[in-house]
Amino acid sequence: MKMMTPKSEAELAEMVAGADGPLWVKGGGTRGLGGAGEVVSVAGIAGVELYEPGALTLVVRAGTPVAEIEAVLAAENQRLAFEPMDHRGLLGTTGEPTIGGVVAGNISGPRRVQAGACRDFLLGVRFVDGAGQVVRNGGRVMKNVTGYDLVKLMAGSWGTLGILTEVALKVLPRPESEATLTVATAEAAVAVKAMAAALGSPFEVSGAAFDPEAGTRIRIEGFESSVSYRASRLQEILVPFGAVTVESGPEQSSAIWRDLRDVAPFHGGAGDVWRLSVKPTDAPEVAARLRAERVLYDWGGGLIWALVPEGTDLRARLGGVAGHATLVRASEATRARLGVFQPEPEPLRRISEGLRARFDPRGILNPGLMAQPVEA
Amino acid sequence: MEMPRPNPVVLSLKDRLVSRLKQVLPEDAVIHDEAETRAYECDALTAYKCPPLLAVLPSSTQEVSDVLRICHEEGVPVVPRGAGTSLAGGALPTADSVILGVARMNEVLETDYENRFIRVQTGRTNLSVTGAVEEEDFFYAPDPSSQLACAIAGNIAMNSGGAHCLKYGVTTNNLMGVTAVMMDGTVVEIGGAHLDAGGLDLLGLICGSEGQLAVVTEATLRILRKPEGARPVLMGYDSSEVAGQVVTDIIKAGVLPVAIEFMDRPCIEACEAFAHAGYPMCEALLIVEVEGSEAEIDMQLGLIKQIAAKHNPVELREAADADEAGRIWLGRKSAFGAMGQINDYMCLDGTIPVSSLPMVLRRIGEMSKEFGLDVANVFHAGDGNMHPLILFDANTPGQLETCEAFGAEILKLCVEAGGCLTGEHGVGIEKRDLMLHQYDAADLEAQMAVKDVFDPAWLLNPAKVFPLAVSEARRAQPQAA
Numbered sequence: 014m015k016m017m018t019p020k021s022e023a024e025l026a027e028m029v030a031g032a033d034g035p036l037w038v039k040g041g042g043t044r045g046l047g048g049a050g051e052v053v054s055v056a057g058i059a060g061v062e063l064y065e066p067g068a069l070t071l072v073v074r075a076g077t078p079v080a081e082i083e084a085v086l087a088a089e090n091q092r093l094a095f096e097p098m099d100h101r102g103l104l105g106t107t108g109e110p111t112i113g114g115v116v117a118g119n120i121s122g123p124r125r126v127q128a129g130a131c132r133d134f135l136l137g138v139r140f141v142d143g144a145g146q147v148v149r150n151g152g153r154v155m156k157n158v159t160g161y162d163l164v165k166l167m168a169g170s171w172g173t174l175g176i177l178t179e180v181a182l183k184v185l186p187r188p189e190s191e192a193t194l195t196v197a198t199a200e201a202a203v204a205v206k207a208m209a210a211a212l213g214s215p216f217e218v219s220g221a222a223f224d225p226e227a228g229t230r231i232r233i234e235g236f237e238s239s240v241s242y243r244a245s246r247l248q249e250i251l252v253p254f255g256a257v258t259v260e261s262g263p264e265q266s267s268a269i270w271r272d273l274r275d276v277a278p279f280h281g282g283a284g285d286v287w288r289l290s291v292k293p294t295d296a297p298e299v300a301a302r303l304r305a306e307r308v309l310y311d312w313g314g315g316l317i318w319a320l321v322p323e324g325t326d327l328r329a330r331l332g333g334v335a336g337h338a339t340l341v342r343a344s345e346a347t348r349a350r351l352g353v354f355q356p357e358p359e360p361l362r363r364i365s366e367g368l369r370a371r372f373d374p375r376g377i378l379n380p381g382l383m384a385q386p387v388e389a
Numbered sequence: 390m391e392m393p394r395p396n397p398v399v400l401s402l403k404d405r406l407v408s409r410l411k412q413v414l415p416e417d418a419v420i421h422d423e424a425e426t427r428a429y430e431c432d433a434l435t436a437y438k439c440p441p442l443l444a445v446l447p448s449s450t451q452e453v454s455d456v457l458r459i460c461h462e463e464g465v466p467v468v469p470r471g472a473g474t475s476l477a478g479g480a481l482p483t484a485d486s487v488i489l490g491v492a493r494m495n496e497v498l499e500t501d502y503e504n505r506f507i508r509v510q511t512g513r514t515n516l517s518v519t520g521a522v523e524e525e526d527f528f529y530a531p532d533p534s535s536q537l538a539c540a541i542a543g544n545i546a547m548n549s550g551g552a553h554c555l556k557y558g559v560t561t562n563n564l565m566g567v568t569a570v571m572m573d574g575t576v577v578e579i580g581g582a583h584l585d586a587g588g589l590d591l592l593g594l595i596c597g598s599e600g601q602l603a604v605v606t607e608a609t610l611r612i613l614r615k616p617e618g619a620r621p622v623l624m625g626y627d628s629s630e631v632a633g634q635v636v637t638d639i640i641k642a643g644v645l646p647v648a649i650e651f652m653d654r655p656c657i658e659a660c661e662a663f664a665h666a667g668y669p670m671c672e673a674l675l676i677v678e679v680e681g682s683e684a685e686i687d688m689q690l691g692l693i694k695q696i697a698a699k700h701n702p703v704e705l706r707e708a709a710d711a712d713e714a715g716r717i718w719l720g721r722k723s724a725f726g727a728m729g730q731i732n733d734y735m736c737l738d739g740t741i742p743v744s745s746l747p748m749v750l751r752r753i754g755e756m757s758k759e760f761g762l763d764v765a766n767v768f769h770a771g772d773g774n775m776h777p778l779i780l781f782d783a784n785t786p787g788q789l790e791t792c793e794a795f796g797a798e799i800l801k802l803c804v805e806a807g808g809c810l811t812g813e814h815g816v817g818i819e820k821r822d823l824m825l826h827q828y829d830a831a832d833l834e835a836q837m838a839v840k841d842v843f844d845p846a847w848l849l850n851p852a853k854v855f856p857l858a859v860s861e862a863r864r865a866q867p868q869a870a
């Protein structure tokens with residue numbers, strides 16, 4: 014397949030303006046998305062533009078590898094607080110995840126429940142729209158309400174409204190220490206209650222997940238003395254739900270959350286993987302209805318990862334529950350048949366289509382990726 | 390301030406409109422008497438006034454939908470209104486518009502502590518949202534200084550912030566879902582008790598759209614458990630450069646205070662005279678607040694005081710008890726009131742990168758001499774959101790104009806420094822004509838394309854946000870849906 018490899022935003026804009034067919038936008042290619050047409054790789058538009066640790070701001074070009082950003086931040090004891098997952102293990106892909114891909118998918122990990130999603134840390138964007146026009150929105154400062162917030166719109170638009178070339182992000186200090194409490198819970202209903210109790214406490218829980226094979230996990234981070242204080246207070250809160258053990262070695266704790274973030278228990282095997290966002294207390298009932306081979310709960314129950322046999326139409330089992338289901342791992346045929354994204358109800362679908370038609374009038378950017386499946 | 394000429398066709402429709410609206414609303418919810426519509430002639434940017442054609446006060450999403458459908462059919466512009474505390478003229482009517490006020494819609498619809506959200510009608514005031522969950526020790530985090538009066542409706546439209554958003558984020562980071570009504574009367578549900586969008590982030594788009602995309606009638610808001618405690622420390626410095634360095638050093642040290650507030654000498658003097666908070670007289674004063682248990686607070690303030698001490702403060706005072714904490718905050722919280730006692734003032738809202746703080750303050754000082762008007766600075770230092778208050782006398786001919794010209798120069802300076810025109814108050818009419826200093830034509834075109842999709846005839850909240858010349862073609866030739 015032909016691949017365009019622009020080295021600058023201007024070059025990219027020219028290529029898009031001159032394109033005469035569908036374009037598939039690629040960062041590191043670790044999401045394994047693609048279709049008919051030419052590939053545009055953004056990997057050549059890379060590098061840190063500006064990093065001000067004292068202002069908690071980072072401006073980078075979209076093709077910059079996430080690993081490079083993490084290293085730059087770690088040198089100043091800072092990090093991306095939204096904890097983007099690495100899809101390579103789950104999808105069996107290779108390549109280097111880029112920040113543009115992370116932002117385009119609004120990829121947010123376990124800390125979403127406390128710190129916010131990727132979109133909450135996104136301060137500004139530059140992108141090339143479907144007509145080849147360069148557009149800027151937001152900026153590099155932490156508070157900005159100047160005009161409409163296209164920054165949020167671009168996060169999670171999966172390249173269908175424009176090709177990101179530069180993003181400005183808010184970063185946060187890396188805490189001195191962390192600990193994980195594990196509650197011996199077997200049932201999802203109990204686990205969700207335990208997580209709600211922890212998240213509803215004043216003790217700043219930064220992760221609340223449930224793996225039926227390992228129990229309920231609660232993470233706290235901060236200065237060492239504060240972490241040990243909160244660990245003991247949380248222990249009191251959690252003990253009614255099951256026996257509590259504390260993993261206070263930061264290395265072990267961060268390994269637990271890396272695995273949860275990357276959905277490690279689903280790596281390697283067969284089967285489709287779905288990601289559902291629901292009201293946390295709905296989760297046990299929803300999960301039961303899915304009849305999945307295996308599930309993992311994150312975000313206090315609000316995020317369900319489900320492993321199901323290939324080709325299963327999991328949305329059909331959801332019923333009328335509020336929320337949405339995204340098909341993350343499946344064959345190209347299944348993805349085309351079921352659609353990757355949750356179909357939107359009528360007035361919203363019309364708005365989304367309207368926006369896509371405005372930003373990409375020729376319909377050439379990742380065409381069909383976010384559209385409804387032909388026959389759901 | 391230039392506003393579009395009222396549409397004579399719309400003006401001639403008044404009687405018909407009143408009778409049609411009375412068919413869908415109670416009698417007392419349609420306000421058309423000229424003496425009464427005057428109550429809606431302006432918001433908190435009182436320099437600009439214009440009574441609307443009429444005002445309506447619906448009580449439900451259905452009534453909002455009926456009103457919008459009728460106005461859409463008749464081609465009548467609609468200006469949504471919450472509590473009217475906008476400082477940007479966001480709720481300023483045009484003579485040919487209907488004010489749609491949501492003040493009667495102030496119910497709590499659902500509180501859910503397990504899932505940590507509250508659902509309210511958007512006419513509810515910001516403070517009474519926290520009021521509704523306080524008993525269970527929860528709170529709604531965004532806390533604009535106007536929180537006693539301002540409504541969630543306006544908070545969502547302006548994406549309002551507050552003193553504590555360094556830690557908790559602004560409105561958009563705490564908003565989970567909305568029920569909104571489009572200009573043609575269509576009701577849309579976006580988001581809810583679950584997190585993040587399954588498709589495009591339309592919620593993020595509606596928040597901060599200044600009432601130009603849809604009228605928001607209900608909102609699902611994230612609520613949080615209150616921290617165990619909070620305590621401020623006050624520090625005074627001989628120069629704003631040094632104070633700026635202290636802010637940077639605190640942030641770099643990995644402590645994340647809930648608030649870092651900054652005041653300069655003119656502001657300190659005014660607040661002290663007004664509130665007797667016991668502030669030291671110096672060039673720059675910082676109030677830094679942290680949260681947690683007693684021991685956690687001690688530990689964090691210990692670190693902060695260490696950093697502060699390295700920079701030779703003229704004063705470094707930790708609140709010993711709740712009383713003293715109250716007094717430390719009292720001065721800051723009464724800053725606007727204090728300035729209002731002395732003079733008329735205009736409150737600006739540009740944001741700058743924290744690193745350019747000393748440069749920007751120095752330039753503002755120089756410009757103050759050039760324009761011959763005094764400025765007091767009070768702002769959220771942790772996130773670079775400035776609030777220069779320009780003092781003027783509205784009764785002296787020409788001073789308002791001088792003040793506006795000065796304000797525009799300050800905002801341009803913020804943009805040059807790498808910042809933006811407005812950090813939390815919104816563009817409204819006030820900063821509309823400065824938009825081209827921050828964005829170029831293609832950037833604004835992309836934003837206007839969004840409005841085309843939601844409101845093809847450009848009837849919702851006319852003449853705001855975009856420079857009139859830039860939006861003229863769209864306003865003149867409404868496009869088909």
Ligand SMILES: Cc1cc2nc3c(=O)[nH]c(=O)nc-3n(C[C@H](O)[C@H](O)[C@H](O)COP(=O)(O)OP(=O)(O)OC[C@H]3O[C@@H](n4cnc5c(N)ncnc54)[C@H](O)[C@@H]3O)c2cc1C
Nearest residue numbers: 471472473474475479533534540543544546549550600605
């Ligand atoms: C003394 C003072 C202090 C302030 N301090 C702060 C502060 O610390 N932080 C801050 O961010 N702001 C502050 N403000 C500004 C102001 O309070 C905020 O912008 C507030 O959010 C406005 O809310 P409101 O309900 O009064 O809105 P209004 O003034 O009624 O309207 C504001 C905008 O919202 C739109 N709107 C209103 N209702 C709806 C609706 N239902 N659907 C769609 N759009 C709607 C209007 O059209 C308008 O554009 C302050 C104002 C004052 C007077």
